[in-house]
Amino acid sequence: DTGVSQDPRHKITKRGQNVTFRCDPISEHNRLYWYRQTLGQGPEFLTYFQNEAQLEKSRLLSDRFSAERPKGSFSTLEIQRTEQGDSAMYLCASSLRAGLDTQYFGPGTRLTVL
Amino acid sequence: AQKVTQAQTEISVVEKEDVTLDCVYETRDTTYYLFWYKQPPSGELVFLIRRNSFDEQNEISGRYSWNFQKSTSSFNFTITASQVVDSAVYFCALSEGGGSNYKLTFGKGTLLTVNP
Numbered sequence: 182d183t184g185v186s187q188d189p190r191h192k193i194t195k196r197g198q199n200v201t202f203r204c205d206p207i208s209e210h211n212r213l214y215w216y217r218q219t220l221g222q223g224p225e226f227l228t229y230f231q232n233e234a235q236l237e238k239s240r241l242l243s244d245r246f247s248a249e250r251p252k253g254s255f256s257t258l259e260i261q262r263t264e265q266g267d268s269a270m271y272l273c274a275s276s277l278r279a280g281l282d283t284q285y286f287g288p289g290t291r292l293t294v295l
Numbered sequence: 296a297q298k299v300t301q302a303q304t305e306i307s308v309v310e311k312e313d314v315t316l317d318c319v320y321e322t323r324d325t326t327y328y329l330f331w332y333k334q335p336p337s338g339e340l341v342f343l344i345r346r347n348s349f350d351e352q353n354e355i356s357g358r359y360s361w362n363f364q365k366s367t368s369s370f371n372f373t374i375t376a377s378q379v380v381d382s383a384v385y386f387c388a389l390s391e392g393g394g395s396n397y398k399l400t401f402g403k404g405t406l407l408t409v410n411p
Contacts, residue, residue, distance in 0.1 A: 229396050
Protein backbone atom coordinates (compact mmCIF):
# COMPACT_ATOMS: atom_id res chain seq x y z
CA ASP A 182 0.00 0.00 0.00
CA THR A 183 1.67 3.22 -1.12
CA GLY A 184 0.82 6.62 0.22
CA VAL A 185 1.03 9.98 -1.46
CA SER A 186 4.44 10.55 -3.01
CA GLN A 187 6.09 13.80 -4.04
CA ASP A 188 9.15 14.50 -6.11
CA PRO A 189 11.61 16.04 -5.57
CA ARG A 190 11.83 16.18 -1.80
CA HIS A 191 14.12 19.18 -1.91
CA LYS A 192 14.74 21.80 -4.56
CA ILE A 193 17.19 24.68 -4.46
CA THR A 194 16.94 27.18 -7.26
CA LYS A 195 18.01 30.67 -8.13
CA ARG A 196 15.60 33.54 -8.29
CA GLY A 197 14.00 33.82 -11.70
CA GLN A 198 14.21 30.12 -12.56
CA ASN A 199 11.21 27.89 -13.20
CA VAL A 200 10.56 24.83 -11.07
CA THR A 201 8.12 21.95 -11.34
CA PHE A 202 6.98 19.56 -8.62
CA ARG A 203 5.17 16.29 -9.01
CA CYS A 204 2.60 14.59 -6.79
CA ASP A 205 1.35 11.03 -7.11
CA PRO A 206 -1.82 10.52 -5.07
CA ILE A 207 -3.01 7.33 -3.46
CA SER A 208 -4.37 5.04 -6.13
CA GLU A 209 -8.08 5.62 -6.88
CA HIS A 210 -8.22 8.86 -4.91
CA ASN A 211 -10.05 11.26 -7.15
CA ARG A 212 -9.41 14.45 -5.16
CA LEU A 213 -6.00 16.05 -5.04
CA TYR A 214 -5.02 19.17 -3.09
CA TRP A 215 -1.94 21.40 -3.03
CA TYR A 216 -0.98 23.37 0.08
CA ARG A 217 1.94 25.62 0.96
CA GLN A 218 3.55 25.76 4.38
CA THR A 219 5.98 28.43 5.48
CA LEU A 220 8.12 28.27 8.59
CA GLY A 221 6.12 28.36 11.81
CA GLN A 222 2.78 28.33 10.04
CA GLY A 223 0.13 25.77 9.24
CA PRO A 224 -0.38 24.65 5.64
CA GLU A 225 -2.43 26.99 3.45
CA PHE A 226 -4.66 25.83 0.64
CA LEU A 227 -3.51 26.56 -2.90
CA THR A 228 -5.71 24.57 -5.27
CA TYR A 229 -7.56 21.33 -5.73
CA PHE A 230 -8.60 18.89 -8.43
CA GLN A 231 -11.44 16.48 -8.75
CA ASN A 232 -10.17 13.98 -11.28
CA GLU A 233 -8.59 16.15 -14.01
CA ALA A 234 -10.68 19.25 -13.35
CA GLN A 235 -9.12 22.08 -11.35
CA LEU A 236 -12.11 23.32 -9.36
CA GLU A 237 -10.71 26.03 -7.13
CA LYS A 238 -7.62 28.18 -6.87
CA SER A 239 -6.67 30.25 -3.85
CA ARG A 240 -5.79 33.90 -4.26
CA LEU A 241 -2.37 32.81 -2.95
CA LEU A 242 -1.83 31.22 -6.34
CA SER A 243 -0.44 34.06 -8.41
CA ASP A 244 -0.20 34.01 -12.20
CA ARG A 245 3.28 32.54 -11.88
CA PHE A 246 1.82 29.35 -10.47
CA SER A 247 0.11 26.72 -12.56
CA ALA A 248 -1.11 23.25 -11.68
CA GLU A 249 -2.27 20.40 -13.82
CA ARG A 250 -3.61 16.93 -13.34
CA PRO A 251 -3.72 15.29 -16.75
CA LYS A 252 -5.82 12.14 -16.92
CA GLY A 253 -6.79 12.56 -13.30
CA SER A 254 -3.77 10.74 -11.93
CA PHE A 255 -0.56 12.53 -10.93
CA SER A 256 -0.40 16.30 -10.64
CA THR A 257 2.29 18.89 -11.32
CA LEU A 258 2.75 22.31 -9.78
CA GLU A 259 4.92 24.73 -11.72
CA ILE A 260 6.27 28.03 -10.46
CA GLN A 261 7.65 30.38 -13.09
CA ARG A 262 10.16 33.13 -12.41
CA THR A 263 10.63 32.07 -8.80
CA GLU A 264 10.99 34.70 -6.09
CA GLN A 265 12.54 34.38 -2.65
CA GLY A 266 9.05 34.61 -1.15
CA ASP A 267 8.19 31.32 -2.86
CA SER A 268 10.53 29.47 -0.49
CA ALA A 269 8.29 27.08 1.43
CA MET A 270 7.24 23.46 1.81
CA TYR A 271 4.76 22.46 -0.90
CA LEU A 272 2.44 19.70 0.29
CA CYS A 273 0.17 17.50 -1.74
CA ALA A 274 -2.78 15.58 -0.32
CA SER A 275 -5.35 13.25 -1.78
CA SER A 276 -8.72 11.95 -0.68
CA LEU A 277 -10.97 9.22 -1.95
CA ARG A 278 -14.12 11.24 -2.55
CA ALA A 279 -16.00 14.30 -1.45
CA GLY A 280 -17.84 14.54 1.80
CA LEU A 281 -16.74 12.20 4.53
CA ASP A 282 -13.19 11.90 3.34
CA THR A 283 -9.82 12.38 4.93
CA GLN A 284 -6.93 14.06 3.18
CA TYR A 285 -3.71 12.10 3.32
CA PHE A 286 -0.55 14.07 2.84
CA GLY A 287 2.68 13.37 1.04
CA PRO A 288 6.13 14.16 2.46
CA GLY A 289 6.26 17.54 0.74
CA THR A 290 8.76 19.31 -1.50
CA ARG A 291 10.90 21.89 0.25
CA LEU A 292 11.73 24.74 -2.09
CA THR A 293 14.56 27.16 -1.39
CA VAL A 294 14.92 30.15 -3.70
CA LEU A 295 18.32 31.86 -3.45
CA ALA B 296 -14.83 32.63 6.87
CA GLN B 297 -13.49 29.67 8.74
CA LYS B 298 -10.68 30.03 11.25
CA VAL B 299 -8.72 27.78 13.59
CA THR B 300 -6.83 29.08 16.60
CA GLN B 301 -4.19 27.12 18.46
CA ALA B 302 -3.18 29.51 21.20
CA GLN B 303 -0.31 27.39 22.50
CA THR B 304 2.70 27.94 20.30
CA GLU B 305 5.03 25.64 22.24
CA ILE B 306 4.61 23.19 25.10
CA SER B 307 7.38 21.35 26.88
CA VAL B 308 6.71 18.43 29.22
CA VAL B 309 8.63 15.65 30.87
CA GLU B 310 8.00 12.09 29.78
CA LYS B 311 4.92 10.44 31.36
CA GLU B 312 3.19 13.73 31.97
CA ASP B 313 -0.27 14.28 30.49
CA VAL B 314 -0.61 17.18 28.07
CA THR B 315 -3.59 18.87 26.44
CA LEU B 316 -3.39 20.78 23.17
CA ASP B 317 -6.09 23.36 22.67
CA CYS B 318 -7.99 24.11 19.47
CA VAL B 319 -10.75 26.68 18.97
CA TYR B 320 -12.51 27.05 15.64
CA GLU B 321 -14.87 29.45 13.91
CA THR B 322 -17.31 28.58 11.16
CA ARG B 323 -20.75 29.64 9.96
CA ASP B 324 -21.58 26.22 8.58
CA THR B 325 -23.63 23.70 10.50
CA THR B 326 -21.90 20.84 8.70
CA TYR B 327 -18.16 20.73 9.15
CA TYR B 328 -15.31 18.41 10.01
CA LEU B 329 -12.48 18.77 12.46
CA PHE B 330 -9.10 17.09 12.21
CA TRP B 331 -5.86 16.68 14.07
CA TYR B 332 -2.61 16.02 12.24
CA LYS B 333 0.87 15.35 13.60
CA GLN B 334 3.96 16.68 11.85
CA PRO B 335 7.16 15.06 13.13
CA PRO B 336 10.57 16.51 12.28
CA SER B 337 10.57 14.55 9.02
CA GLY B 338 7.87 16.94 7.80
CA GLU B 339 5.10 14.61 6.67
CA LEU B 340 1.64 15.37 8.04
CA VAL B 341 0.17 12.30 9.70
CA PHE B 342 -3.59 12.05 10.09
CA LEU B 343 -4.74 11.37 13.67
CA ILE B 344 -8.50 11.87 13.84
CA ARG B 345 -11.55 13.25 12.02
CA ARG B 346 -14.73 14.39 13.69
CA ASN B 347 -17.94 15.62 12.06
CA SER B 348 -20.03 18.40 13.54
CA PHE B 349 -22.92 16.09 14.40
CA ASP B 350 -20.88 13.75 16.54
CA GLU B 351 -19.87 15.25 19.87
CA GLN B 352 -18.83 11.99 21.43
CA ASN B 353 -15.38 12.10 22.86
CA GLU B 354 -12.95 9.59 21.47
CA ILE B 355 -10.08 7.66 22.95
CA SER B 356 -7.41 5.84 21.00
CA GLY B 357 -4.70 4.39 23.16
CA ARG B 358 -2.93 7.26 24.90
CA TYR B 359 -4.74 9.83 22.73
CA SER B 360 -8.13 11.33 23.50
CA TRP B 361 -10.16 14.13 21.97
CA ASN B 362 -12.77 16.37 23.55
CA PHE B 363 -15.21 18.02 21.11
CA GLN B 364 -17.47 20.71 22.56
CA LYS B 365 -19.69 22.61 20.12
CA SER B 366 -20.86 24.97 22.86
CA THR B 367 -17.35 26.40 23.15
CA SER B 368 -16.25 25.63 19.55
CA SER B 369 -13.34 23.63 20.84
CA PHE B 370 -11.72 20.37 19.83
CA ASN B 371 -8.95 19.66 22.33
CA PHE B 372 -6.43 16.84 22.15
CA THR B 373 -4.94 15.11 25.19
CA ILE B 374 -1.94 12.81 25.26
CA THR B 375 -1.77 10.69 28.38
CA ALA B 376 1.58 9.51 29.70
CA SER B 377 3.52 11.35 27.02
CA GLN B 378 6.55 9.78 25.38
CA VAL B 379 9.58 11.24 23.63
CA VAL B 380 8.22 9.95 20.31
CA ASP B 381 5.23 12.26 20.74
CA SER B 382 7.49 15.24 20.13
CA ALA B 383 6.17 16.96 16.99
CA VAL B 384 4.10 19.86 15.76
CA TYR B 385 0.39 19.17 16.08
CA PHE B 386 -2.13 20.88 13.82
CA CYS B 387 -5.85 21.25 14.27
CA ALA B 388 -7.78 21.75 11.04
CA LEU B 389 -11.32 22.54 9.92
CA SER B 390 -13.13 21.57 6.73
CA GLU B 391 -16.52 22.96 5.82
CA GLY B 392 -19.04 20.69 4.17
CA GLY B 393 -22.25 21.60 2.43
CA GLY B 394 -20.96 21.36 -1.12
CA SER B 395 -17.66 23.13 -0.61
CA ASN B 396 -14.38 21.73 -1.77
CA TYR B 397 -13.55 20.44 1.70
CA LYS B 398 -10.25 22.27 1.75
CA LEU B 399 -8.59 22.28 5.14
CA THR B 400 -8.02 25.42 7.16
CA PHE B 401 -5.21 24.81 9.63
CA GLY B 402 -4.22 26.47 12.86
CA LYS B 403 -0.64 27.60 13.30
CA GLY B 404 0.24 24.45 15.18
CA THR B 405 1.58 23.62 18.63
CA LEU B 406 5.15 22.40 19.00
CA LEU B 407 5.19 19.70 21.64
CA THR B 408 8.52 18.71 23.12
CA VAL B 409 8.60 15.71 25.41
CA ASN B 410 11.82 15.52 27.39
CA PRO B 411 13.16 12.26 28.82
